[in-house]
Amino acid sequence: MTHQAHDNSYVSYLDYKGKHSGIWAWLLSTDHKRIGLMYLTGIMLFFVAGMSLGFVMKTEMLSRGETLVDAQTYNALFTLHGVIMIFLVIIPGIPAAFGNFFLPIQIGAKDVSFPRLNLFSFWLYMAGGVVALSSLFLQGGPIDTGWTFYVPYSLRTNTNVSLALLAAFLLGFSSILTGLNFITTVHRLRAPGMGFFRMPLFIWALYSTAWIQVIATPVIGITIVLVIVERLFSIGIFDPALGGDPILFQHLFWIYSHPAVYIMILPAMGVVSEIIPTFAKRTIFGYKAIAFSSLAIAFIGYFVWAHHMFTSGMSDLARIIFSLFTFLVAIPSGVKVFNWVATLYKGSIEPRVPFLFVMMFIFLFSIGGLTGLVLGNLATNIHTHGTYFVVAHFHYVMFGGTVIILFGALHYWFPKMFGRMYNEKVATVSVILIFIGFNGLYFTMFILGYMGMPRRYWDYLPEYQLLHTISAIGAYILIAGILLMLHNLWKALRKGPKAVQNPWGGVTLEWTVPSPPPLENFDEIPIITHGPYEFPEAKGVK
Amino acid sequence: MFTGPSTYASEVDSIMLFIVASSVALLLIITVVMIYFVFRYNKKRNPVAENIEGNTPLEILWIAIPTVLVMFMFYYGYVAFADIRAVPANSLKVKVLARMWSYSYEYENGKQSDTLFLPNGRATKLDLISADVNHGFFVPAFRIKEDVIAGKINYLVLNPKELGSFDIACSEYCGLNHSLMYSKLVVIPDADFKKWLSDMPKDTIKIAGK
Numbered sequence: 152m153t154h155q156a157h158d159n160s161y162v163s164y165l166d167y168k169g170k171h172s173g174i175w176a177w178l179l180s181t182d183h184k185r186i187g188l189m190y191l192t193g194i195m196l197f198f199v200a201g202m203s204l205g206f207v208m209k210t211e212m213l214s215r216g217e218t219l220v221d222a223q224t225y226n227a228l229f230t231l232h233g234v235i236m237i238f239l240v241i242i243p244g245i246p247a248a249f250g251n252f253f254l255p256i257q258i259g260a261k262d263v264s265f266p267r268l269n270l271f272s273f274w275l276y277m278a279g280g281v282v283a284l285s286s287l288f289l290q291g292g293p294i295d296t297g298w299t300f301y302v303p304y305s306l307r308t309n310t311n312v313s314l315a316l317l318a319a320f321l322l323g324f325s326s327i328l329t330g331l332n333f334i335t336t337v338h339r340l341r342a343p344g345m346g347f348f349r350m351p352l353f354i355w356a357l358y359s360t361a362w363i364q365v366i367a368t369p370v371i372g373i374t375i376v377l378v379i380v381e382r383l384f385s386i387g388i389f390d391p392a393l394g395g396d397p398i399l400f401q402h403l404f405w406i407y408s409h410p411a412v413y414i415m416i417l418p419a420m421g422v423v424s425e426i427i428p429t430f431a432k433r434t435i436f437g438y439k440a441i442a443f444s445s446l447a448i449a450f451i452g453y454f455v456w457a458h459h460m461f462t463s464g465m466s467d468l469a470r471i472i473f474s475l476f477t478f479l480v481a482i483p484s485g486v487k488v489f490n491w492v493a494t495l496y497k498g499s500i501e502p503r504v505p506f507l508f509v510m511m512f513i514f515l516f517s518i519g520g521l522t523g524l525v526l527g528n529l530a531t532n533i534h535t536h537g538t539y540f541v542v543a544h545f546h547y548v549m550f551g552g553t554v555i556i557l558f559g560a561l562h563y564w565f566p567k568m569f570g571r572m573y574n575e576k577v578a579t580v581s582v583i584l585i586f587i588g589f590n591g592l593y594f595t596m597f598i599l600g601y602m603g604m605p606r607r608y609w610d611y612l613p614e615y616q617l618l619h620t621i622s623a624i625g626a627y628i629l630i631a632g633i634l635l636m637l638h639n640l641w642k643a644l645r646k647g648p649k650a651v652q653n654p655w656g657g658v659t660l661e662w663t664v665p666s667p668p669p670l671e672n673f674d675e676i677p678i679i680t681h682g683p684y685e686f687p688e689a690k691g692v693k
Numbered sequence: 694m695f696t697g698p699s700t701y702a703s704e705v706d707s708i709m710l711f712i713v714a715s716s717v718a719l720l721l722i723i724t725v726v727m728i729y730f731v732f733r734y735n736k737k738r739n740p741v742a743e744n745i746e747g748n749t750p751l752e753i754l755w756i757a758i759p760t761v762l763v764m765f766m767f768y769y770g771y772v773a774f775a776d777i778r779a780v781p782a783n784s785l786k787v788k789v790l791a792r793m794w795s796y797s798y799e800y801e802n803g804k805q806s807d808t809l810f811l812p813n814g815r816a817t818k819l820d821l822i823s824a825d826v827n828h829g830f831f832v833p834a835f836r837i838k839e840d841v842i843a844g845k846i847n848y849l850v851l852n853p854k855e856l857g858s859f860d861i862a863c864s865e866y867c868g869l870n871h872s873l874m875y876s877k878l879v880v881i882p883d884a885d886f887k888k889w890l891s892d893m894p895k896d897t898i899k900i901a902g903k
Binding site: 222223226301303304307392396431432434438439440462463464475478479485486488493497510513514518524525527529530531532533534536537538602603605607609686689691 | 704705708709712713715716719720723724726727728730731734735736739740741742743744745746747748751752755756759760763764766767769770771773774775777778821825826827829831833834836837838839840842843844845847860862863864865866867868869870871872873875
């Protein structure tokens, strides 16, 4: 515990000098930690970009009619906000940044199975980001289709749809290759003694996610290629004017994009299962239930896609079947929440910053999950479909769930990754601001949606004015909280006090290596003799 | 227990109330228990944690109870939904014509209108037809919507039981003026409706007779 970072006994992965120097020492590095850190940098930059677009959108919605931007610009704004947040922030998010960094360390490996492929995935991610950004500035202008690219509108608009789709295609490949790498790493590189049921639950979550990435992502790749071909050559696959079927597109799109929701949330659930035992100082309640619920979510998640299409005119039978499966997928998520809360029972809890993020997550994610029941129910879905209710629901799940835990993971592993500590008081203030702002911004949207405010609207009726104003004020508080949080971390990065090896008293393997870790993580590969969360000081440890 | 402009709208609100009430109860239980544990088992009060690896009866209980609860939710939604898909035999038929960015309505006798006039107390089957891209025919007060898909005719059934004027919106993104694509539904007494329907300007009759 007294091991100080940057002592002279080892060279950390940050200071290590290989055959390349300067920026190339990073861009050509196959070290999983450097790659994870590069992803993290990209993800945070894109997050700030997406948040800025959100800021402009909420300001536009402050009053009726044109407040800041015209309708065409607004349509491009919500499209870009969606594309950036989904394809460049949330999907790569936790697996690419923290998965890359901690998966090998948590299973006692020196790196992932295919380090070069890992670097290639990162390059694809960058290429996808560059193509997405270039679609803004090239002739044609920023796309205005919504992130769902629904045909026939996406075939008719003159904006840069093909380029944006190409970006999504590249990012999809990056995601597939990362998934492949993680599956192989989990199967082949676990330390001696680490059976599947001795793996940390973060690894279980990454493993389940990786399977979805590998199996579901090719579907979106094919769909994207078909839309591009349809735009270029008017073949008649999706375009009803040429005998194509726009509903076919919706099926193909959601066959990927619904499982993708679980690509986004499962890794966050994994991080929660790490943080809770560390701050409760006891083993997780129902390890196997949590591990299997990840697999159950990954599996059932394939069979619920058409709940995004309850109003598209599908057969009544299809609507009923997909409604049933949608309710079933709620169960394993509920199981996880109950197990997390039960883990606090008879713990010895120290509610420090990462734990506060987890408490916020449990509250916000529960609201997101429970409002999913309103959307799974056929009668209430029909009314709320395509309204602000849906916008509120998926922000509670994706932002209140995944992104809040992205922030939580950042605060949990920050001292390990950088060997420095942030100011916990400032971080706590930012947590409170984020919590208040978040609920002001998004809870109002549930009410707006049930009142009948459709989504993707640049203008609105006078009766929605008050709630839109409250929502915008919430957005400003939220953004203030996030900026404070980023400022605090930035300051810590530059001149924060040195972090010890194990600041939280965690027991998974990353806390047994120095902060920041050396190049190949372990001098000697550890031998695993027990489960991941056995705190020696807790009562009842075998 | 709710009064809406149609029986179905009141039904949707009752189901909503049921789901929201169960959800609030669950959310409160989760949140209160979590916060209680954080205080009760705080490091200061409880310096040594106890390892509890799980409890199978408890796990079964919290799988079983939510499963039963969501099956009820599914069932109520299914029943109410099946109701509005059935088209009553004597229904009036109206075509909804959606284009970027407005609605118009065509009645069986060929009369066209920019406002959807419907008789009170009688079911109407709306055939949804798009001239260009996808739209979403949405009448918030009646709690109903259905997408208007290019190249495909969807339908929905409206069964008003209250006079009044209600907003119709477009709920499926359709480009530049999507947010301005509003129209009105006006429910009038049956006798007035019959009079309105037969009262056609000459040019409309000519078009219809072609």
